[in-house]
Amino acid sequence: MARPALDPLAGAGPAGGPLAGAGPAGGLGAGAETLEGAARAEAVLGRLQLLVTRKLDGLLQGDYVGLLPGPGSEAGESREYRAGDDVRRMDWPVTARTTLPHVRRTVADRELETWLAVDLSASLEFGTAHWLKSDLVIAAATAMAHLTVRGGNRIGAVVGTGSGVPKKTRKKDAQPEHPPVFRLPARPGRKEAQGLLRSIARTHIRPGRADLGELIDMLNRPPRRRGVACVISDFMAPVEGWERPLRKLRVRHDVLAIEVVDPRELELPDVGVLALADPETGELHEVQTSDAKLRSRYADAAAEQRGAIARALRSAGAAHLRLRTDTDWLLDMVRFVAAQRHARTRGTTR
Numbered sequence: 001m002a003r004p005a006l007d008p009l010a011g012a013g014p015a016g017g018p019l020a021g022a023g024p025a026g027g028l029g030a031g032a033e034t035l036e037g038a039a040r041a042e043a044v045l046g047r048l049q050l051l052v053t054r055k056l057d058g059l060l061q062g063d064y065v066g067l068l069p070g071p072g073s074e075a076g077e078s079r080e081y082r083a084g085d086d087v088r089r090m091d092w093p094v095t096a097r098t099t100l101p102h103v104r105r106t107v108a109d110r111e112l113e114t115w116l117a118v119d120l121s122a123s124l125e126f127g128t129a130h131w132l133k134s135d136l137v138i139a140a141a142t143a144m145a146h147l148t149v150r151g152g153n154r155i156g157a158v159v160g161t162g163s164g165v166p167k168k169t170r171k172k173d174a175q176p177e178h179p180p181v182f183r184l185p186a187r188p189g190r191k192e193a194q195g196l197l198r199s200i201a202r203t204h205i206r207p208g209r210a211d212l213g214e215l216i217d218m219l220n221r222p223p224r225r226r227g228v229a230c231v232i233s234d235f236m237a238p239v240e241g242w243e244r245p246l247r248k249l250r251v252r253h254d255v256l257a258i259e260v261v262d263p264r265e266l267e268l269p270d271v272g273v274l275a276l277a278d279p280e281t282g283e284l285h286e287v288q289t290s291d292a293k294l295r296s297r298y299a300d301a302a303a304e305q306r307g308a309i310a311r312a313l314r315s316a317g318a319a320h321l322r323l324r325t326d327t328d329w330l331l332d333m334v335r336f337v338a339a340q341r342h343a344r345t346r347g348t349t350r
Contacts (some may be wrong), residue, residue, distance in 0.1 A: 119233030129326035156186030199345025
């Protein structure tokens, strides 16, 4: 379904969207090969950073600003033990004194290294509501950078996209492209974070699917000190391909999984015969959406798929944030952060 082109600087609410119109198809990567596309990406990023600063500053204040405050080495207060707590942090003196099991909290380290695994497969160049899924990927990366880059923290990324056209069929005078998976080194400072976001926004989304398991596994190599790892994807790849690398990543890092979803991936509208194109393979399919049984089977299959993704993320120990193209993603993010902070402080003794 096509979306009308809009001015990328017009409107910051769900109806206008700060990301609309960035490229011929509305996505940031679609026009990145031209100067016009780069200029639009720059304008959209500027608008995004202003929007994130205005809406998140003041709401998420504290000693450490971030989606997932990382554990530190400095001892903090004790609180009662809850199922799932790390037994290595048991506070035995307080436990003996109160006769109730307690764990020692730690103060978040001031300097934190955050890594993003950004999936820009062709399936993300899709959207039927206020923006494309690829737009939400860039928005989520921008919010993560804004929330974690302060205080000398470093942020880096690994970005994956489709393999695209084979090299043998490319023109000799074609512009060089990023490989299907590439790394952007972690550096401190806002200027470096903005450069990282520009590189992500200008990534040309090519046909095919990035190997999500390989993308996540790149965050495990080489081994890094404990920090925060954020995986941004629609997680449409087979679960068995990325669940194990995610479990391995969770052993050493706090992991946040941001799932990007479009409402048409959950249910089909009754619009008669609908022509669909697979963005990764180019295959065309015609679907009779007037068939109520077909729509019901589609919704059931979609619910089962999303349920399997949620179970895999929960089993891996990752925090799970779902962003939809038809809702206010900033509000969803604020609610998620508030819930995370409430869960971390619940049961704290004073």
